[in-house]
Amino acid sequence: MKTLPTRNVARAILINDKHQCFLFKLKLPWISGAVWMAAGGGMEAGESPQKALIRELYEETGLTNVDVGNLLWECRFSFQYNNEIRPIYERYYLVKTQDFKPSFEGMAQYEIDSLVEFRWWSLTELQTTTDYVSPKQLPTLLSQILEATFSDRDLIITDPLPTNYAPC
DSSP states (O other): OEEOOOEEEEEEEEEOTTSOEEEEEEOOTTBSSOEEEOEEEEOOTTOOHHHHHHHHHHHHHOOOSOOOOOEEEEEEEEEEETTEEEEEEEEEEEEEOOOOOOOOTTSOHHHHHHEEEEEEEOHHHHHHOOSOEESTTHHHHHHHHHHTOOOGGGOEEOSOSOTTBOOO
């Protein structure tokens, strides 16, 4: 089985003034069913995580004038797809924003095709949902963000894949 180069990813934990978190529900080929994920995506060559995140947020939501906050956590994992192993290195940043309705004008067609829905989640909703969320520790981590109790020791996420991950 071939191992591909690591895909560097920047993601935003978008929090509004009601302390809700914005997530996309995506249908991905390596996930059985669908999964809720934070906005963001792959970094281009020479791009910093913050610049990548600003670009990705514009492409995926239409947001401009984004103030990228602190690095919240990092996540390293690999998944298998089409007989290849793809290592992933994700960085999650705090982005405070007002409520918005996303514009998908900057999204590629394959991204639009994978989008099932989007919404703002309260902490309670995330803690009680039976839907799949990635990283699966997001409800706990979001609680720490909202209570400002996270620290550097909490930065590394292990076992981030949702339980509906299905190698193919």
